[in-house]
Amino acid sequence: MIQMTAEAAQATRTQPVVEMSGVSVSFPGVKALQSVGLTLRAGEVHALMGENGAGKSTLIKALTGVYSIDEGTIIVGGEPRTFHSPAESQAAGISTVYQEVNLCTNLTVAENMLLGREPRSLGRIDTRAMNRRAGETLARLGLDIDPKSQLGRHPIAIQQLVAIARAVDIDAELLILDEPTSSLDADEVAKLFEVMRTLRAEGVAIVFVSHFLEQVFEISDRMTVLRNGQFVGEYVTAETTQLQLVQAMIGRELETLEKIEQEADEHTVKTQGAPLIEVIDLGRKGSVEAVDLKVFEGEVIGIAGLLGSGRTELARLLFGADTPDHGDMRMRSKVTKLRTPRQAIDHKIAFSSENRRSEGVIEDLSIADNMVLAMQASRGWLRPIPARTKDRLVKKYIEALDIRPANPNALMRNLSGGNQQKVLLARWLITEPELLILDEPTRGIDIGAKAQIQQLVANLAKDGMSVVFISAELEEVLRLSDRLVVMRDRRKIDERANQDVTVSDVLEIIAGEVRNDA
Amino acid sequence: MTTVIAPPESPANSPAPRPSRGFTFPARFLPVIATVVLFFAMFGAGSIRYEGFSSPQTILSVLVDNSFLIVLAVGMTFVILTGGIDLSVGSVVALSAMIAASALRSGWSAPLVVVAVLLTGSVLGLLMGLVIHYFEIQPFIVTLAGMFLARGLCYVISVDSIPIKNETFTSFASGTIEIGDYFITPSVIVALVVLVIAAIVLHMTRFGRTVYAVGGSEQSALLMGLAVARTKIGVYVISGFCSALAGLLYAIYTLSGYSLTAVGMELDAIAAVVIGGTLLTGGSGFVLGSAVGVLVLGLIQSFISFDGTLSSWWTKITIGVLLLVFVLIQRLFTRRTV
Known part of the structure; x- marks a missing residue:
């Protein structure tokens, strides 16, 4: 030094x-x-x-x-x-480590660290020197990674550290x-x-x-x-x-969040009569164990649980993306079987996946095209949406959801995460669903967009739409939901009305289950 | 905005499954090993079935008859490793043989012809590489255009077959190199030299490692500050050069140039590369594998000629089946590692 x-x-x-x-x-x-x-x-x-x-x-x-x-x-x-x-x-x-790991998973750790700067002797890459130098840098950073191992075999976290080691090596x-x-x-x-x-x-x-x-x-x-x-x-x-x-x-968004919370508290749901959707003993081997759940009209059900607790799997069962092994589903008291997402859409259920990038957004299409995808699918490909209807709907939702840029022809890839998420929501709202399932709608987006999306959910519920809201951020779940479902180890372990429930209450429910197990 | 419960990264990531030290290579080499095993299994089967098959000369003859294909497959490996494809190579082989034959007929000296042909092939490759990189057009389309162009140029030179009578060429063609009781031709030496140089370039130079990096992730390679443009164009130059060299070997092998030769040879080269264990998506594979892939293809033909009752279309059928099997194996293999 x-x-x-x-x-x-x-x-x-x-x-x-x-x-x-x-x-x-x-x-x-x-x-x-x-x-x-x-x-x-x-x-x-x-x-x-x-x-x-x-x-x-x-x-x-x-x-x-x-x-x-x-x-x-x-x-x-x-x-x-x-x-x-x-x-x-x-x-x-100037050396950069980008947000997504930008390395080559098909090469070794040492190669990734030294690509373009490999130590050479007589014009040839000196592999031994390369591995040694990579090992030294890794050791200096206190990382126990074999420089000769293939990068793709390591978890993302390790790959990220290798990317940093590469940047450090550049001096x-x-x-x-x-x-x-x-x-x-x-x-x-x-x-x-x-x-x-x-x-x-x-x-x-x-x-x-x-x-x-x-x-x-x-x-x-x-x-x-x-x-x-x-x-x-x-x-x-x-x-x-x-x-x-x-x-x-x-x-300004801080105020918005406080307002949503207040509104959600005042929001009441009629839990009398037939629920919009009721599942009894619904489950699938290796995915979710028997779950009973009722969702009433205009109700927001919050699902809380750790990652891998079965929250996404439950949502997929409700949407027909996975087929249940056992259990019944009733919509408005009528027995309904959902075998494919298409059938769910026909029953006015919408599902926004947690994997925005891989399962939702089509980056090379415009905002307008992305928005009308679900609607077009439910109409069938032989009945195109009239251009005027499409323009009207797209314009309406761009305004309603405050999507920026407010240009229907802007490509999805140029939008920020929050705005992409809003377009996805608009895609489903255009189909006018009765039940909207949102799996991690606010992950990886900024606070402003988070607040806007939560406001939107609160408004939709007020207008009578039922919402299943899944999020890793407990504050969000508690702020929005009328009823709270807690999941753990692929089971529903608790369900309660969301009155004066705090984050630590929920944590205790989950932890309590851990203690019971032990 | 504290995330109270498990942050979104999956817990599956946290107990880092560190691979055991030292012995990490088999996964990468697995497809090549599979090809080598297949080759020897075929050789063994042939030896049991047909008399005289078990002679080492069988393998050497495969080398003699396919030396140009090895050179072609080596060039193709570079291209495929970057995630590209070169469909022009078969036509460039024919064009090179045509240029060589007609230039020799009009009295050019042999060394001059060799230089001219190699230069033509490299320039064709360079042009295709430039178009592919700077206009961001799929290699498939660009090299398809190159394929038609080169084939068309053959007819411009001559529609008839041109015999080669140049002494340097004929003596090179009839020359043999004795190894004990067995023999190979000088062409085999050329092919093996090309193979060794290619392996050294790919594994011991920055250019070679960048080829793998580009095939792994072009975007990452760019952000790592690697010379992506030079590398991507470079592989097409190499493929063009190898095609021209293969064309020369082919001209020597047949001692003629003819517009209609080497039709579909690009597909043989691609098949050899894939059977040799190189992923068509790029980033994984070895030139040695491609050479063994050529030997496997050649050995199928030996089977047919030894049998005598089998028709030659069985070559195509077997290649088709093998190709499918290997692609399926690769699919399973990549699924497991990703």
Whole structure:
């Protein structure tokens, strides 16, 4: 490690490693960044904050040369630079770990760490030296990973750490970590932070993007907040409170959430007479054990449970995506068998899957085309939707759900996660379902969109739609639901009216079951 | 906004199943090993069934008769490893043989002809690679166009078969290299040299590793700052070069150039690569596997000629069945690892 004198360290600290100012980037139909600035200093961890779709990833990709900028300047090490490819920015000492692991799973760990920089002797790659160097870097980061093993055989968390090890090996002046912790557990996060502190002490400038506020406050020295592609402000972490940060990021949405909660409390459901849908002893081997459940008209059923507790599996049974082995289903007292999703749709049931990317969004189609997919499917392909009806519906839902950009022809791939989710909801709402099953509708989207989606669910229930709401975020489930179903180990373990139930109550129900098991 | 219950990452991820140290290679080599086993099983079966089959000369003859296909399959392996495909190679073989035959007939010297042919093939590959990369057009379409172009150019040169009478070529064709009681031809040496160079390039150079990286994930390779453009274009140049070289070997093998030769040979090359264990989606496979794939195809023909009663279409049927079986094996194999 190079030991810098105090003055030298001070001197490098005064001149920013990277200074971006007035940077604008636009995609077809979307202005992703408008005149944004970012100043990064050596030996500092700089958090880049904002909701999803605020422009964080775009800003990073503009800096690293993945996207070209329309306006603005990027000054690196005192000189204005324009990077045309990641290779160029890498050569200038900027190393990036992207949100999704961008490595080659078909190669070994060592190859992934050193691709493009392999140690060579006589023009040939020295595999032994490569494995040794990779091993040393991994050891320095305290990671116990065999450099010779194939990357694809490791879980995502390990792959993420390998990506970071690759970035560290470059000896970068600037290390960009775009949501590096989203797939790491607490120990791994601690390990990563240790690595980050080491690098910071060595004078590396680090950009840290994360949704976890606690982590940001723990590790960062400064923060830049973006909102809707615009610069909100730069803050010194030590002088900022979490509340101030959240307000800078989202502004008005806090009030919305409080209002939803109040409305949901006032919302009452008639649980007399025949329920909209009733399942008795419904189950499927290896998926969910016998579940009894009633859903009344206009009722929001919240399903809480750990991952793998069977919440998604239950939703799939209700929608006919999986066929039950046993049990009955009644809709409005009539025995109904749902063998395929198509039959469920015909019975006015809609299901929004938790896997937005792989099971919902079609990225290369426009907002309008994505919206009318389910409706078109239920009409049959031989009866196209009249253009005027389609335009009217699409316009209505873009406005109702506040989808941005409000351009029906914008491609789905250019939308943020939250807006994609809204389009998916619109897709199902167009079919006018009586029962809407939402599996993790708010996962991975920003607080603003979360609030809007929750508001929407509350409004739909008020208008008489029944909703099954599944989420890992207990606050959400408790805020919205009239009745709460708790699942564990593929069984329903509790059901109660959602009155004065708190997060810790639910946790206790789940934990209590654990104790009973033990 | 605290997520109280299990964060969305699946708990299945947390107990990291670290693979045992040291012995991680078999999975990657499995398809190649399967091909080698198949080859020797076929050889064993033939030896039991037919008299004289068990001689090492059987295998050497397969090499002699298929040296051009090995060269072709090596080039094809580079392309397929990046996730591409090159349909033009059969036509380029014919074109190369045509160019060689007609240039020799008009009195060009042999070395000049060799250089000209290799250059033509490489330039054709370069052009296709440039179109594929910079216009982002599917390799299938671009090389299909290249296939028609090269085939058409053959007819422009001559519609009739042109014999080769150049002494350098004829002596190369009739030359044999004795190994004890057995023999091979100089073409086999050329093919084996190409194979070894290809293996070294793929496994010991940055270019080679980038080929695998691009095949694994082009997007990742780009974000890692690798020379994706150069690599993607490079593999088509290599394939073009190999096609031209195979064309020369083919011209020497047949001592003529004819527009209608090597029709469908690109498919033989693809079949050999796939049977050799290379994934058509890219990123996984070895040139050695492709060479063994060629030997398997060749051995099927030996079966038929030894049997004497089987018709030659059994070659096609067997190749079809083998291809299907190997693709299915690969499918199961990749499903398990992903």
